[in-house]
Amino acid sequence: MFPMERIHSSRYYTFYQSDTERCFYIDFGHKLVRFTFCELLSLRQKVWAIDIESHFDDEVNPHGLEILSLCNKEHLFILNTLEVLDLKDLLTGAFFMLDIAAQHPVLASKA
Amino acid sequence: MKDIARQQMSIKVESMDMLNAQIQMEGKASASYLAMASWCDQRGYARSADLLYRQSAEEREHMMKIFKFVNDCGGNALSPEIKNINHDFSSLEEVFETALSQEIEVTKSINNIVATARKNNDFGVENFLQWFVTEQLEEEKTMRDILDLFDLMGRDGIALKLIDERIPAK
Ligand SMILES: [Fe+2]
Ligand SMILES: [Fe+2]
Numbered sequence: 001m002f003p004m005e006r007i008h009s010s011r012y013y014t015f016y017q018s019d020t021e022r023c024f025y026i027d028f029g030h031k032l033v034r035f036t037f038c039e040l041l042s043l044r045q046k047v048w049a050i051d052i053e054s055h056f057d058d059e060v061n062p063h064g065l066e067i068l069s070l071c072n073k074e075h076l077f078i079l080n081t082l083e084v085l086d087l088k089d090l091l092t093g094a095f096f097m098l099d100i101a102a103q104h105p106v107l108a109s110k111a
Numbered sequence: 112m113k114d115i116a117r118q119q120m121s122i123k124v125e126s127m128d129m130l131n132a133q134i135q136m137e138g139k140a141s142a143s144y145l146a147m148a149s150w151c152d153q154r155g156y157a158r159s160a161d162l163l164y165r166q167s168a169e170e171r172e173h174m175m176k177i178f179k180f181v182n183d184c185g186g187n188a189l190s191p192e193i194k195n196i197n198h199d200f201s202s203l204e205e206v207f208e209t210a211l212s213q214e215i216e217v218t219k220s221i222n223n224i225v226a227t228a229r230k231n232n233d234f235g236v237e238n239f240l241q242w243f244v245t246e247q248l249e250e251e252k253t254m255r256d257i258l259d260l261f262d263l264m265g266r267d268g269i270a271l272k273l274i275d276e277r278i279p280a281k
Contacts, residue, residue: 005112019113037119041187044124045131095124098116102123102231 007097010090012083017098026090028077039071044091046070047084055081120185126236127186129224134177135191136220140213141170146198147206156203156271158278165281166210166250173243180239203271204261211254218247253279 004016004025016025024035035043046068055064066084068077079087095101120127148163174191181188200206221243228236260277264270 007112017112017115019115022113022115024115037116037185038187040116041120041124041127045187045189048128095116099114100116100120100124102125102233 008090008093010086010093012086013090015090015094024094031075033070033075035071043068043070044095047087047091050084052081052084055084122181122184122186122236123228123231123233124186125231126224126228126233127181127184129227130177130181130186130236131189133220133224134174134181134188135193136217137170137174137177138191138193139196140217141167141174142193142196143213144170144210146196147200147210150198150200150206151203154203156275158275158280159203159206161280162278163206163210173246184235202266203274204258204266207254207257207261211251211258214247214250214254218251221247 003020004018006014007017007024008015012029014027016027017023018025021034024037024040026033026035050066054060055066064081066079068079069075070077092101092103096103122130144163144167148160148167151157151160151163178188197209200209221240225237225240225244228234228240257274257278260274261270264274
């Protein structure tokens with residue numbers, strides 16, 4: 001595999017940066033997905049927009065699943081509640097490591 | 112490791128999130144002023160309606176200013192979804208009271224972003240928002256001055272007509 005630097009890992013996922021390609025990768029376990037910076041920002045906004053409380057409401061979201069389409073609709077993910085929370089953790093930590101977030105990940109994840 | 116992300120975006124993500132929320136707020140203010148303008152227009156308060164149409168256009172300009180700033184800084188500006196606009200008012204005075212309280216909410220929100228940007232050493236954002244800080248003082252004053260007219264001139268039919276004639280035209 002091309003040279004990549006591991007930036008941050010959460011329980012299920014790992015975030016990498018490729019200096020040579022000037023882009024980022026997230027290893028979702030079954031699939032490695034490449035992100036440009038703006039695709040990454042958009043992923044973060046989509047994940048942040050998820051209403052996690054609806055996962056605990058049987059009428060609104062009976063199966064507690066979230067469908068996420070990524071990177072100009074190239075990828076489609078179905079995530080359960082724990083995976084959504086874990087992806088939030090991953091991105092919070094990664095953005096902090098990338099030096100574009102002010103908040104320390106531990107504090108941010110409580111917000 | 113190269114600073115790839117930092118090279119692409121010059122503001123903090125927290126600032127970007129707050130600015131996107133502000134875009135939403137300015138967009139909603141624009142739509143809300145339009146509803147107020149419509150109420151006045153239908154009831155023959157022509158100058159009030161004119162002012163509120165102008166306010167609506169101004170709020171959209173505010174929104175666009177922030178929108179461009181976020182994108183120019185390498186962030187991802189989000190086009191706001193606007194719903195739940197109030198169209199019901201019981202009087203002309205209530206229209207301007209609603210306008211003033213909306214402006215006060217915007218002022219609080221801008222101040223909050225400035226305070227957070229300062230705390231995060233995101234000085235470019237703080238600096239950008241200075242224009243909005245001044246603008247908000249003016250907007251609050253405009254609405255407060257109009258509300259003073261009701262105390263001065265009363266609230267009956269003819270007074271309302273006279274108040275409408277005194278609404279500043281730009
Ligand atoms: Fe505004
Ligand atoms: Fe305003």
